[in-house]
Amino acid sequence: MSDRQSSNAYWQANLKIIYICIAIWALVSYGFAIILRPLLSGIKIGGTDLGFWFAQQGSILVFIALIFFYAWRMNKLDRDHGVDE
Amino acid sequence: MSQFTLNLIFIGLSFAVYIGIAIWARAGTTAEFYAANRGVSPVMNGMATAADWMSAASFISMAGLIAFTGYDNSTYLMGWTGGYVLLAMLLAPYLRKFGKFTVPEFIGDRFYSGTARIIGVICLLIISITYVIGQMTGVGVTFSRYLEVSNSTGLWIGAALVFCYAVLGGMKGITYTQVAQYVVLIIAYTIPAVFIALQLTGHALPQTGLFGTLNGTDAKFLTTLDQVVTDLGFKSYTGHHGSTLNMVLFTLALMIGTAGLPHVIIRFFTVPKVSDARKSAGWALVFIALLYTVAPAVGSMSRFNLTSTMWPGAETGQTFSQPAVSLDSIQNDDDKQWMRNWQVTGLLNWEDKNGDGLIQYYNEAGAEQEPLAAAVAEQNLQGNELTTVNNDIMVLANPEIANLPGWVIAIVAAGGLAAALSTAAGLLLAISGAVSHDLVKGALNPNISEKGELFAARVSMAVSILVATILGLNPPGFAAQTVALAFGLAASSIFPVLMMGIFSKRINKQGAIAGMLAGILSTLVYIFLYKGWFFIAGTNSLNDVPAEWLFGISPASFGVIGALINFAVAYVVSNATEEPPLEVQELVESIRVPRGAGQARAH
Numbered sequence: 257m258s259d260r261q262s263s264n265a266y267w268q269a270n271l272k273i274i275y276i277c278i279a280i281w282a283l284v285s286y287g288f289a290i291i292l293r294p295l296l297s298g299i300k301i302g303g304t305d306l307g308f309w310f311a312q313q314g315s316i317l318v319f320i321a322l323i324f325f326y327a328w329r330m331n332k333l334d335r336d337h338g339v340d341e
Numbered sequence: 342m343s344q345f346t347l348n349l350i351f352i353g354l355s356f357a358v359y360i361g362i363a364i365w366a367r368a369g370t371t372a373e374f375y376a377a378n379r380g381v382s383p384v385m386n387g388m389a390t391a392a393d394w395m396s397a398a399s400f401i402s403m404a405g406l407i408a409f410t411g412y413d414n415s416t417y418l419m420g421w422t423g424g425y426v427l428l429a430m431l432l433a434p435y436l437r438k439f440g441k442f443t444v445p446e447f448i449g450d451r452f453y454s455g456t457a458r459i460i461g462v463i464c465l466l467i468i469s470i471t472y473v474i475g476q477m478t479g480v481g482v483t484f485s486r487y488l489e490v491s492n493s494t495g496l497w498i499g500a501a502l503v504f505c506y507a508v509l510g511g512m513k514g515i516t517y518t519q520v521a522q523y524v525v526l527i528i529a530y531t532i533p534a535v536f537i538a539l540q541l542t543g544h545a546l547p548q549t550g551l552f553g554t555l556n557g558t559d560a561k562f563l564t565t566l567d568q569v570v571t572d573l574g575f576k577s578y579t580g581h582h583g584s585t586l587n588m589v590l591f592t593l594a595l596m597i598g599t600a601g602l603p604h605v606i607i608r609f610f611t612v613p614k615v616s617d618a619r620k621s622a623g624w625a626l627v628f629i630a631l632l633y634t635v636a637p638a639v640g641s642m643s644r645f646n647l648t649s650t651m652w653p654g655a656e657t658g659q660t661f662s663q664p665a666v667s668l669d670s671i672q673n674d675d676d677k678q679w680m681r682n683w684q685v686t687g688l689l690n691w692e693d694k695n696g697d698g699l700i701q702y703y704n705e706a707g708a709e710q711e712p713l714a715a716a717v718a719e720q721n722l723q724g725n726e727l728t729t730v731n732n733d734i735m736v737l738a739n740p741e742i743a744n745l746p747g748w749v750i751a752i753v754a755a756g757g758l759a760a761a762l763s764t765a766a767g768l769l770l771a772i773s774g775a776v777s778h779d780l781v782k783g784a785l786n787p788n789i790s791e792k793g794e795l796f797a798a799r800v801s802m803a804v805s806i807l808v809a810t811i812l813g814l815n816p817p818g819f820a821a822q823t824v825a826l827a828f829g830l831a832a833s834s835i836f837p838v839l840m841m842g843i844f845s846k847r848i849n850k851q852g853a854i855a856g857m858l859a860g861i862l863s864t865l866v867y868i869f870l871y872k873g874w875f876f877i878a879g880t881n882s883l884n885d886v887p888a889e890w891l892f893g894i895s896p897a898s899f900g901v902i903g904a905l906i907n908f909a910v911a912y913v914v915s916n917a918t919e920e921p922p923l924e925v926q927e928l929v930e931s932i933r934v935p936r937g938a939g940q941a942r943a944h
Binding site: 263266267270274277278281285286289290291293301302303304305308309311312313315316317319320322323324326327330331334338339340341 | 407412415418419422423425426429430431434548551552553560561562563564565567579581585588589592593614615616619620622623626627630633634637930933934935936937938
C-alpha cells in the first residue's frame, strides 16, 4: 500500500507541474500574443509591439524552455519518489 | 554549369545518401520495423521528428501564408509548435511507458475493446491518407519544376525512393533517412533567408533582422513594410484584422491536432526511456523552431522584395515616389528573369490593363483610401495588374528574387523534396503499422508469426505507397481542404481519447467509444456543412462565410469544439456505466510511472 501512496504523491506532484506549465503555455500564446496584445501595445519592439514578437518568435522560444524545464523537473521528481528508470 | 545540371547533382546526391542509409538500416524484426528497436537517441529522434513533422506545407507554403496576411496568420507558427508542449507533458512519456507499437493498440488495451481499437484505426487511416496525398502532390510539383520531367514521372521517382527505404528499413530506415533529410531541408531553408536578411537589414540572423532597421533608411523594417502595403491598399502587416475568437480557436485546434497526429506520436516509441521521450519532444521543437522562427522573416522580407520589385520607390518606403515597374523591364531585364520563369508555371502573371506600359500592383478593395486613391486617379488605373501571385512561390522563388547563385536554388529544390518525402515516409509507416499490427495481427489473425507480421507490414507499406501515388497523380478535388480535415479529426478523436486514457481511471469502454464517435461525427458534419458533403463542390448546405458560421466558428477551428464534445460525452457515458476492470486501472497506474519501461523492449 505504501507503494500506491508514494505513486499517488508522485502523480499529484506531476499534475501540479503540468498545471503550472500549461498556464504559462496559454499565457504567452493565447494571452500575450493574441488576447492581451492590445494591452501590451505600449511596449514597442523593432517597429511593432511586444504582442507581435510573442506571436512570431517569443511563444515558440517559451514552448522550448517549458519542455526542457518539465523534462528536468520530472527527472528530479522520478528520483525523489524512487520511480526513475 | 547550367541550373538544370546543378539541380540534378544536388538532388541526385541527396538521394544517394538516403538510399545508402536504407541499405545500412535494414529491419530484421517487427520491433525494428515499428519502433527502430527503441534504440534511437533523444536528439536523433528529435531531429527525425522535426523532418517527419515539417511537410511540404511547412517548407513551401507557410512563409507565403504569413507573407500575404501578416500577423493574423501567426496562428500557424504558434499552433504547429505549441502542440509539442502538450505532447511532452500529456501524451509521449506515458505512451512510451506503455511500450507497444501503434496508437490504436493503446486505445484497444486501455479501453479493453476491439471496437475502440478499430475506430482508432479508421481515424488514423483517414488522417494519414488525406495527409499523404498532399505530400505526394508536393513531390510531383517539385520534381517537374526543377528536373524538367513530367509531374507523373516525378511522382513515380519519389515513390520508388520511398519504397526503397521505407519497405526495407521500416521505422529504423525511416528514422535515419529523416535525420539526413532534416539536415538538407534546414540548410535549404536557412541559406536564402540569411542572404535576404543581410541584404535588407544587415542582420545575419533572420530572427533579429525581422525587428531590425531597413538598410539605407532610419526606419524599422516592419514599420516600412506596414507603410508600403497600406499605401497600396492592403491591410497592415502587423495589425490584427480577423476575429480574435477564431484566432484563439484555430491556434488551439492546430495545437491539439498536432499532439493527436499518429505519425508524430509513434516517433516517441523509438527512444529507450520515458525520460528520453520527454527530452526528445524538446529537441524536436528546437529543430522545428530553427525553421519556424525563420519563416516569419522569410515571409515578410519576400513580401517586401516582391512589392519593391513592382514599385521601385517602395525600397525606401516612398511607394509612389517612382513609377511602377515597366512591362519592358519585366520582359527583358536579367534581374526579372525569375518573373518570366514563374509565369511559365502559371503561379505568377500580369496584364497591362490600362495600356500605359507599366505594371501597377495594388489592392482593388482598398482603392478608396489615400494615397492609393490619388494614384488611381492620376495614373488612370483600371485594376490590379499583377493578376496572379501564388503563396507558394514566396519560398521557392526567394533565391531567384534575391539574385542568389545557382547552387542555392539547387539546394532549395533538394530541401523541398526532403520535406515532402520525410513526411510521406512517416505517414506511410503509421498506415502500414495500423494495417499489419492492428488489423491483421490484432483482429484477423492473432496467431500470425513474427516473420509473417513483418511480411504483412512490408506488403501493407508497399500497397500504401501505391495508393498514395495514385491519389497523388489524380488528387481528389478536396486536396486543399485536407489540412482542416486531418487536424480536425486528430483534435476531436485521437487527442482526447489518449488523454482521458492516461489522466482518468474512470473513463471506460462505453465512454471512450461514444466520445470518439461524437467527436468525429460532429466535426465531420460541421466541416461538410460548409465545405460540401464529402468535399463535393456545390453540395455544401451553408455558405462558408463568417456571417453564417455557428457562433462565428470557422470549420477549420471546429476540431476544438469536437474535442470538447468528445470529453463531455465520454465523461457522462462513463459515469452512467460501470467502472473499468481492475486490471485496466492497474494499467493506468503503471503507465503513470516511468520505472520498468526498459522491459518493454522484450515485446
